[in-house]
Amino acid sequence: MRLLSTWSGAIYAALIYGFIFLPVIVLVLFSFQGGRFPIPPFNGPSLKWYRSVLADSTLIDALLNSLLVALSSSAIACLLGFLAAYGLARHRLPAAGVQRALLTAPVTVSYLIIGLGLLITFNTFGVAKSLMTVGIGHIVINAPLCFAIIYSQMGAHQENIERAARDLGAADWQVMWLVTAPMLMPAIMASYFLSVTFSWDEFIIAFLLSRFDVTLPVEIWSLLRSGLNPKTNAVGSIVFLISILLLVVIELTVFQKVTRR
Amino acid sequence: MSTDQVAVRERRKAIGFVLPALVWTLCFFVLPFAFMVVMSLWQRIGTKIVHTWSLDNYAAFFAKPHFLQGLVNSLEITLSVTVISILLAYPLAWIIAMRIPERWQRAALILAILPFWTSYVVRSYAWMLVLARSGIINQSLLGIGIIDEPLELASTRTATIIGFVHFFVMLLTLTIYANLKQLSPNYARAAADLGAGPVRTFIHVILPLTIPGVMVGAFLTFVLCIGDYITPQILGGNKELVLPQIIMLQIGRRADLPAASALSILLMLVVTFVYVLSARWLKLERA
Incomplete structure (x- = not known):
């Protein structure tokens, strides 16, 4: 009985994990496709679609735009x-x-409603759509998260240290910059990277508020019009790789510090 | 300087800290929302937006069958996704929380999140690959001989639901796991002492205790699912449109911002209604 339930549990977990991983495995596998379509049979491996992505200046520009918007708006x-x-x-x-x-x-x-509201507002004041307007939209969605995370980490023990600093003659900005901010660095970094992740992946606001310069999700969206294409697989795999690298960086910098305390 | 003056000066300084965020929220969140409400009461006639006040855009929602059908499609898909995701996620969360050794649990959760670090748009595209007529599922099933004809999986409502369930199984596994971990093992022990078997303990003790947490996850799923445009647009095949797709059609092809605004506000009202319903009947705030 016990053995049976252990086995059925293991099989169930394996099935669900299989379901969760299936699309990513197919995506990455067929980015190395040798033929013209990202469907079986697989013939490869070939790096030609990666070369075609790296040679595509529109995609590279979109990637850089995305990074710029994500890093600065966050x-x-x-x-x-x-x-x-x-x-x-x-x-x-x-x-x-x-x-x-x-x-x-x-x-x-x-996000759709926030994007539509901003679109109407920018139209009303005659503000042209650009990366700047996309950034404004991303700040609207991410500032509340940053506020909530940092606010939840501001405890009383830090207040005492701030008071001590003030008694020792530190000016307000010195207290904030030299005492409060360093103490809250894990929360600040966590909220920053979370915000970068959301902005990096955000589609609908970027789609509604951009025009000539677009971010990567919007550019990928227009790639989809060409149907199934191994090049889209390659872009997707690159995005996956960058995101995983970001995750590792966060894990090593922010959360290691938190656990060490 | 009196203490009162100090207090006033301190307060003014504090307001200075909060002010940038407040001004930002007012300018780029509250004001746009007000503009949207105003816009929903205006009309688009020809290519011009006419500033006459009326509720016509809202009336149109109930007069045009395809608008109403959009809401029905949205609700049907969202409810199916929520129920299927909970049914699939609960056992997995249970296995991770109760069966896997403590030190491997974090790794198991990270593993579950990992595939979601691709771009959102790319994830739906990946499902398109998997479900395509000559995609991996059809080819495998044909290969084994279970089916003779490829299944029409891509560009259907089923594809939309699969794409959504994929994401929400992960999300609900996380929330239900957190819920199960908060539970004191004493409840199960007490039930066992009183003679209940594992099945009865689960049905009468564990399950009722985790219902509030599951409801929070369900509400989150509902809100995120009903407002989503990408998954149904990429996977749904443009046959049965959901409300966000209809809103995007008004913005894009028809350039009818008043109608889009009215539909968005209706969508918000639906979400608010569900929130009020679940907050009152399911004690959302307790979880």
Whole structure:
């Protein structure tokens, strides 16, 4: 009985993991396809589709655009979130509950609706669609996350250290920059990388708010119009690789520090 | 300087910290939302947007069958996805939480998340590859001899549901796992002491205790699924459109921002309605 349940459990887990991994395995495998279509039979391995991706300047531009938008919009989202968390955690402010609710409200609204609202607003004021407007959209969705993460990590023990620094003559900006920020670095880094990940992968806002310069998900979207193509597999595999590298970096930098404490 | 003045100065400084984020939220979240509400009350006539106030865009939703059908499709797909994902994820979460040794559990969870680090768009495309007429599933089934004709899997509602379930099984496994880990093992021990077998313990003790956590996961699944455009657009084959696809059609091909705004607000109302329903009846806040 016991043995039976162990075996059926193992088979079940294997099936579900198989289901979860199936598309990624097919994606990566057929990115090395020698023929013209990413479907069986597999003949390869060949790197020609990777060469064709690296030679495609539109795709490389889109990749760089994505990195630019992700890194810069996340930095601003993080800064806004950190300052707001500092203000709300360290001082008693009127209607603090309302302020917190307002700052986290964008999390509850779907990206499509945030994108549409911004599209209408930019149209009204005649702001041209660009990477800048995409970045603004990404800050709207990511700043609440940064705020919530950093705010939740601001405890009383840090406040005492800040007070000590102030008693020793540190000015406000020195306390914040030299004492608070370093103490909260794990939370800040975690929220930054989370924000980078979301921005890097975000499609609908980028699609609605960009025009000539587009981000990678939008460019991949237009690649899909050509149907099944091993080149799309190659791009997807490259994105996968970059994301995994990012994950490893986070794991080694941020979370190692957290556990060491 | 009196203490009052110090307090006022401190408060002003504190507001200075919060202000950038508040102004940002007002300018790029609250204001756009207000614009959207206003836009939904205007009309598009020809290629112009006319500033006459009316509820016509909302009335159109109930008058045009394909709009209403979009909502029905959205609800049907979302509910199927939520139920199937919970049924598939719960046993897996159980196995990871109860059967796998403690030190391997984190690795098991990371392994489950790993495939989702591809781009979102690429993930749906990958399912297109798997489900295609000459894709790996059809070729394997033909090879073994289970089927004689390739199955029409790609570009169907089934494909959309598979694509969604793939993501939400992972998400729900994480939330249900967290829920099971919070449970004190004493409950199961007490039930066993009182003579309940493993099946009865599960049905009468463990399952009811994890229901609130499962409901939170279910609500999250519902919200993310009903608002999604990419998965049905890539995998659904443009036959049975869901609400976000209809909204995108208004924005893109028809350039009808008033209609798109009204439909978006209706979509938000549906989500809010479900939230109120589940918060009241299922005690969402307790979990």
